[in-house]
Amino acid sequence: MGFLDRFLKPEEEKELGDFYGNLYDGLIEFHENEGLSAEEARKQAIGGDYETIGCIERDAILALGYSGREMIVDLGCGSGRLARKLVPLLKEEGRYLGLDVNQTLIHEAREQVAKAGGGEAFQFKKITDPVIPVEEKSIDLLVAFSVVTHIDLEDTFNYFKELKRVLKPDGQALISYLSTEIEGHWKLFLQEAGMNAGARNSRVRNHVMVPGTLNRLAEKAGLQVVSDHAADHSWITLTEAVELDGKKREAGEKIHLGQSCLILRSKS
Ligand SMILES: C[S@@+](CC[C@H](N)C(=O)[O-])C[C@H]1O[C@@H](n2cnc3c(N)ncnc32)[C@H](O)[C@@H]1O
Numbered sequence: 001m002g003f004l005d006r007f008l009k010p011e012e013e014k015e016l017g018d019f020y021g022n023l024y025d026g027l028i029e030f031h032e033n034e035g036l037s038a039e040e041a042r043k044q045a046i047g048g049d050y051e052t053i054g055c056i057e058r059d060a061i062l063a064l065g066y067s068g069r070e071m072i073v074d075l076g077c078g079s080g081r082l083a084r085k086l087v088p089l090l091k092e093e094g095r096y097l098g099l100d101v102n103q104t105l106i107h108e109a110r111e112q113v114a115k116a117g118g119g120e121a122f123q124f125k126k127i128t129d130p131v132i133p134v135e136e137k138s139i140d141l142l143v144a145f146s147v148v149t150h151i152d153l154e155d156t157f158n159y160f161k162e163l164k165r166v167l168k169p170d171g172q173a174l175i176s177y178l179s180t181e182i183e184g185h186w187k188l189f190l191q192e193a194g195m196n197a198g199a200r201n202s203r204v205r206n207h208v209m210v211p212g213t214l215n216r217l218a219e220k221a222g223l224q225v226v227s228d229h230a231a232d233h234s235w236i237t238l239t240e241a242v243e244l245d246g247k248k249r250e251a252g253e254k255i256h257l258g259q260s261c262l263i264l265r266s267k268s
Contacts, residue, residue, distance in 0.1 A: 016101050016127065016128055016129055016130055016155065018128070020101045020102075020150070020151060021101040021102045021103070021126075021128075023203060023204045024045060024101070024102040024104075024105060024204065025102065025104065026203065026204075027045040027203075027204055028041050028042055028045045028104055028105075029041075030045075031044045031045055039108065039111075042079040042104060042105055042108040043079055043081070043108075045078075045079070045105070046078035046079050046081060046105065046146075047078075047081075047146055049244075050079075050081050051242070052242045052243060052244050053081055053257075054081040054082055054084065054085045055085060055238070055239075055240060055242050056236060056238075056242070056244075056255060056257055057081065057082040057085070057143070057145050057257070058082060058085040058086060058089070058239075059236045059237060059238055059239050059255075060143075060145075060174060060236045060257060060261065061141065061143060061174065062237075062239060063235065063236050063237060064141065064172060064174060064263065066089075066141060067091070067094075068086075068089040068090050068091040068094045069091045069093050069094050070094060070095075070139075070140035070141050071094075071095045071097070071134075071138060071139045071140050071141075072086070072094075072095070072096050072097070072139070072140065072141045072142070072143065073097045073098075073099065073132060073134065073139050073141070073142045073143070073166070074096065074097070074098045074099070074142075074143055074145075075099050075132070075142060075143065075144040075147055075159065076099070076100055076101075076144055076145070076146070076147030077098030077099060077100050077105075077106070077109055077124065078100060078102075078105050078109065079105045079108035079109050079112065080098070080108060080109030080110070080111075080112035080113055081145075082143070082145065083096060083098055083109055083112065083113050083118070083122060084109075084112045084113055084115070084116040084118070086118075086122075087113060087116040087117055087118040087122070088116075090118070090121055090122075094121060095121050095123070096118075096121060096122045096123065097123050097124070097125065097134065097139075098122070098123070098124040098125070099124075099125055099126075099127050099132065099133070100124070100126060100127070101126065101127060101128065102126075103126050106124045106125075106126055109124055110122075110124055130155050130158035130159050130162065131162060132159070132162040132163070132165075132166050134166050135166070136165045136166055137165075137166065137167065137168050137169065137171075138166055138168065139166050139167060139168060139171055140168055140170075140171045140172075141171060141172055141173065141174075142163055142166070142167065142171075142173040142174075143173070143174045143175075144159070144173070144174070144175050144176065145174075145176050145257075145259075146176055146259060147175075147176075148175055148176075148177055148207070148214065149176070149177055149178050149206060149207055149259065150204050150205055150206065150207065151207070152207075153207070153213070153217065156175075156214065156217060157217045157220070157221060160217055160218050160220075160221035160223060160264075161221045161222075163221070163223060163264065164221050164222040164223055164266060164267075167265070167266045168266075169266060169268065170265075171265070171266065172226065172263060172264065172265050173223075173263070173264040173265075174261055174262070174263055174264075175214065175218075175261070175262045175264065176257060176259040176260065176261050176262075177209050177214055177259060177260050177261075177262065178206060178207065178208040178209060178231075178259060178260070179208065179209055179210075179211055179230065179231060179260045180208055180209065180210050180211070181211055181230070182230070182231045182232060182260070184258075185208050185231065185259075186208065188206045188208055189206075189208035191206070192205065192206055192208070211228075214262055215228060215262065218262065218264050219267075222266065222267050223264045223265065223266060223267060224264065224265045224266070224267045224268075225262060225263070225264060226263040226264065226265050227262075227263045228260065228261075228262050228263070229256070229260060229261040229262075229263070230260050231256060231257070231258060231259050231260040231261075232256060233256055234254035234255050234256045235254065235256065235261075236254065236255050236256060236257065237252065237253070237254055237255075238250065238251050238252065238253050238254075238255050239251055
């Protein structure tokens with residue numbers, strides 16, 4: 001066996017859900033132990049600022065031309081922060097599929113959508129592998145808000161290959177990420193760097209990308225980068241007023257998500 005073969009030999013495969021899903025159970029439990037209700041803990045575990053970020057995520061996809069008639073996949077849908085905001089927008093022919101590795105978060109997302117009046121057009125599914133369980137060339141839009149920020153590059157690449165398979169020829173995807181060029185994100189990198197490897201990998205990680213990394217992986221997977229919005233570039237028009245960092249932001253204002261956003265299409 002050659003030197004490299006030892007590293008290339010596949011180890012026993014673990015399902016995604018075992019690893020990433022369990023990390024989120026730990027985070028939910030942490031927030032419950034802090035005294036939050038089950039519902040609040042599930043909202044907090046996916047990043048908090050549930051109402052405001054939900055509005056900004058919705059407005060980001062509206063900026064991409066989302067009309068409510070599309071088939072949209074929300075990869076790493078969490079506890080429904082975006083899904084519930086899509087309920088009033090979804091038209092008769094529109095479909096939403098939320099995918100996640102954590103069953104408790106999916107359960108909460110279903111509850112939130114039901115509370116908002118969402119019906120059969122909203123489906124959720126637990127996944128345990130980097131597989132997008134839909135037919136090839138069947139989806140108009142895939143979003144992954146704050147997901148590749150927490151998973152290994154190799155898993156992101158596997159999702160990109162899936163994206164290539166399932167996107168319609170004119171479909172698009174939005175992938176948000178953390179960048180070494182943004183001061184706040186760099187602080188997160190330093191925080192990760194300050195931990196030993198065991199501690200770092202025993203909790204939900206923050207992966208901060210060197211610009212161009214995801215672009216290259218997307219290209220290798222057969223995708224085309226349409227745009228790459230830096231985290232501090234305000235490209236999203238608010239469709240309703242929100243409160244962000246204690247400040248009121250009005251409808252019509254341009255805003256950013258706080259993460260960089262890669263917009264992808266299938267390479268023809
Ligand atoms: C920070 S939360 C963001 C949730 C949601 N996208 C939002 O913006 O409200 C990250 C989500 O990704 C999910 N997740 C983690 N690893 C994943 C993986 N490998 N595949 C799919 N989802 C994953 C987590 O369970 C969690 O719900």
